[in-house]
Amino acid sequence: METIPDMKILVPVKRVVDFNVKVRVKADGSGVDTASVKMSMNPFDEIAVEEAIRLKEAGKADEVIAVSVGPAQAMETIRTALAMGADRGILVRTDEAVEPLGVARVLKALAEKEGPGLVILGKQAIDGDNNQTGQMLAALLGWAQGTFASRVEIGDGEVTVTREIDGGLQTVRLKTPAIVTTDLRLNEPRYASLPNIMKAKKKPVEETTPEALGADISPRLRVVRTSEPAQRQAGIKLGSVPELVGKLKEAGVL
Amino acid sequence: MAILLIADHDNSTLSDATAKALTAAARIGGPVHVLVAGSGAQPVADAAAALAGVDKVLLADAPAYAHALAEPLAALIVSLAGGYDAILAPATTTGKNVLPRVAALLDTVQVSDVVAVHGPKSFERPIYAGNALQVVEVLSAKIVATIRTTAFEAAGQGGSAPVEAVAAADDPAVSSFVGQEVAASERPELTGARIVVSGGRALGSREKFDEFILPLADAFGGAAGASRAAVDSGYAPNDWQVGQTGKVVAPELYVAVGISGAIQHLAGMKDSKIIVAINKDEEAPIFQVADLGLVGDLFSVLPELTQAVAAARG
Numbered sequence: 001m002e003t004i005p006d007m008k009i010l011v012p013v014k015r016v017v018d019f020n021v022k023v024r025v026k027a028d029g030s031g032v033d034t035a036s037v038k039m040s041m042n043p044f045d046e047i048a049v050e051e052a053i054r055l056k057e058a059g060k061a062d063e064v065i066a067v068s069v070g071p072a073q074a075m076e077t078i079r080t081a082l083a084m085g086a087d088r089g090i091l092v093r094t095d096e097a098v099e100p101l102g103v104a105r106v107l108k109a110l111a112e113k114e115g116p117g118l119v120i121l122g123k124q125a126i127d128g129d130n131n132q133t134g135q136m137l138a139a140l141l142g143w144a145q146g147t148f149a150s151r152v153e154i155g156d157g158e159v160t161v162t163r164e165i166d167g168g169l170q171t172v173r174l175k176t177p178a179i180v181t182t183d184l185r186l187n188e189p190r191y192a193s194l195p196n197i198m199k200a201k202k203k204p205v206e207e208t209t210p211e212a213l214g215a216d217i218s219p220r221l222r223v224v225r226t227s228e229p230a231q232r233q234a235g236i237k238l239g240s241v242p243e244l245v246g247k248l249k250e251a252g253v254l
Numbered sequence: 255m256a257i258l259l260i261a262d263h264d265n266s267t268l269s270d271a272t273a274k275a276l277t278a279a280a281r282i283g284g285p286v287h288v289l290v291a292g293s294g295a296q297p298v299a300d301a302a303a304a305l306a307g308v309d310k311v312l313l314a315d316a317p318a319y320a321h322a323l324a325e326p327l328a329a330l331i332v333s334l335a336g337g338y339d340a341i342l343a344p345a346t347t348t349g350k351n352v353l354p355r356v357a358a359l360l361d362t363v364q365v366s367d368v369v370a371v372h373g374p375k376s377f378e379r380p381i382y383a384g385n386a387l388q389v390v391e392v393l394s395a396k397i398v399a400t401i402r403t404t405a406f407e408a409a410g411q412g413g414s415a416p417v418e419a420v421a422a423a424d425d426p427a428v429s430s431f432v433g434q435e436v437a438a439s440e441r442p443e444l445t446g447a448r449i450v451v452s453g454g455r456a457l458g459s460r461e462k463f464d465e466f467i468l469p470l471a472d473a474f475g476g477a478a479g480a481s482r483a484a485v486d487s488g489y490a491p492n493d494w495q496v497g498q499t500g501k502v503v504a505p506e507l508y509v510a511v512g513i514s515g516a517i518q519h520l521a522g523m524k525d526s527k528i529i530v531a532i533n534k535d536e537e538a539p540i541f542q543v544a545d546l547g548l549v550g551d552l553f554s555v556l557p558e559l560t561q562a563v564a565a566a567r568g
């Protein structure tokens with residue numbers, strides 16, 4: 001297999017509340033309590049890192065760069081990506097909550113600096129559930145986008161992406177450089193081995209800020225309030241199928 | 255507020271999702287124009303014109319729009335955006351793909367998955383798999399938002415809006431369509447179905463899923479859905495996944511079979527009117543949201559239930 005010379009892959013990774021945690025809304029409605037909960041890499045971003053590493057292992061890329069926009073602790077998320085096999089990291093430090101447009105502006109500045117052939121993002125960060133950043137980055141760069149990918153194939157100057165859409169699958173061919181966002185079925189991310197976790201500590205991580213990159217991260221939304229959704233009450237347990245059918249008839253659905 | 259609503263369609267039929275997003279548009283208030291971008295999509299434009307509350311339909315008919323590729327479609331929407339204060343689309347995979355691209359080109363952020371309209375620029379949306387609701391106010395001049403269709407009733411018929419042809423925009427020509435695999439089904443569409451029967455990991459194989467879940471769905475005249483575990487294991491197609499990162503449904507009746515009730519799954523079905531859970535583990539979290547629970551082995555419960563439902567519906 002032929003290595004595509006200088007094919008870098010940029011992988012944005014977000015530090016989010018772990019998917020197993022059921023978050024609580026703060027009593028004063030000012031937001032969600034994230035003070036002492038477990039944080040992890042956004043699961044879709046693990047899939048993105050895995051895909052980038054596999055492309056490198058297959059000789060289709062030669063460098064994988066993990067980027068995170070966030071507070072100092074986002075370094076842990078970058079280290080996780082490095083332990084999985086990314087080559088180096090970039091931490092764009094800010095303590096602000098950055099909206100998808102702001103993240104996309106930061107990533108645009110980095111893409112212009114690094115010149116990647118692909119940027120692989122998660123389709124959705126599971127905290128804000130926005131599903132926007134990849135599409136926005138594609139817009140700002142004027143690149144093609146292959147969102148919700150379940151299969152990615154690199155060709156010469158192009159990438160073929162199979163996408164999970166309502167009703168089935170769609171395959172598109174994109175000119176590179178291009179943006180890909182991952183869906184759940186793209187791959188199964190590896191666990192970092194202990195030796196690789198040790199090695200990751202020595203891999204280079206550059207630190208910068210949105211300001212240094214000239215990226216405007218000012219918000220376009222004001223959060224008015226955050227509230228707890230209505231809770232469902234547990235109902236009744238039934239002993240048999242005829243009882244269940246009886247209840248469904250009572251409820252008018254049968 | 256002049257509103258541009260992007261129609262969701264397959265060039266021949268207008269999806270119900272569009273009629274639901276139209277209701278959200280009406281809550282914002284102001285004239286609503288519907289953009290139908292497609293190829294050979296006149297029937298879709300006619301259907302949009304017949305929806306109550308539509309003031310005008312814009313039809314952009316060109317081969318470039320045949321498959322709703324994000325790059326040409328976003329360019330078209332941006333070329334029309336000058337005349338509008340808000341650009342909306344239903345939160346289908348097409349809307350989710352295209353609209354953030356439009357938002358970025360218009361220098362704004364998108365409000366994703368709107369479930370309530372509180373004011374012309376103020377919207378409510380779920381975050382953290384629906385474990386919190388957030389009200390946000392849009393600070394930029396233009397609003398770009400996707401609408402969660404389960405939160406709004408479909409607008410009715412009775413409109414007679416004019417259909418106006420609009421010119422195609424320059425195609426960025428960076429993407430092309432290769433192919434599509436869309437399974438035709440006799441069953442109702444998952445997100446609009448009145449009854450949904452979903453199966454989980456407990457089914458154990460595609461054969462068992464087909465043998466146990468589908469007959470129950472059919473006995474109800476409903477749609478079939480699945481948990482992520484069932485989809486990942488290949489028991490059901492990916493577009494059947496119900497949940498935070500799959501489809502959101504809110505039917506009159508949701509039957510969860512062999513599904514534990516992870517928060518990511520609940521995010522996609524907890525607004526259903528009646529939830530039935532069938533699970534052999536009486537401690538399964540799904541029972542905390544179920545109105546009617548049956549503790550038992552699905553492989554013995556389902557055949558009996560399927561027969562009883564078929565009998566009840568004659």
Ligand SMILES: Cc1cc2nc3c(=O)[nH]c(=O)nc-3n(C[C@H](O)[C@H](O)[C@H](O)COP(=O)(O)OP(=O)(O)OC[C@H]3O[C@@H](n4cnc5c(N)ncnc54)[C@H](O)[C@@H]3O)c2cc1C
Nearest residue numbers: 454455456481482483497498499512513514519534535552
């Ligand atoms: C980023 C991310 C996104 C996700 N998005 C989604 C999503 O959109 N939708 C989604 O569903 N999940 C999603 N998940 C996965 C979710 O966390 C759970 O892993 C998944 O929902 C579990 O599926 P399940 O309930 O079928 O399987 P399990 O949790 O394994 O549950 C199987 C259940 O079947 C019961 N059972 C076993 N045998 C029988 C029997 N013979 N009869 C009756 N009952 C039986 C068991 O008691 C158990 O409760 C996501 C996860 C992540 C990390």
Ligand SMILES: Nc1ncnc2c1ncn2[C@@H]1O[C@H](COP(=O)(O)O)[C@@H](O)[C@H]1O
Nearest residue numbers: 012013069121122124125130131132133
């Ligand atoms: N703060 C961030 N740092 C790095 N990557 C991010 C950040 N926010 C979002 N992303 C990337 O964008 C994807 C989609 O996020 P979102 O649009 O917020 O749902 C994520 O899966 C990440 O790949």
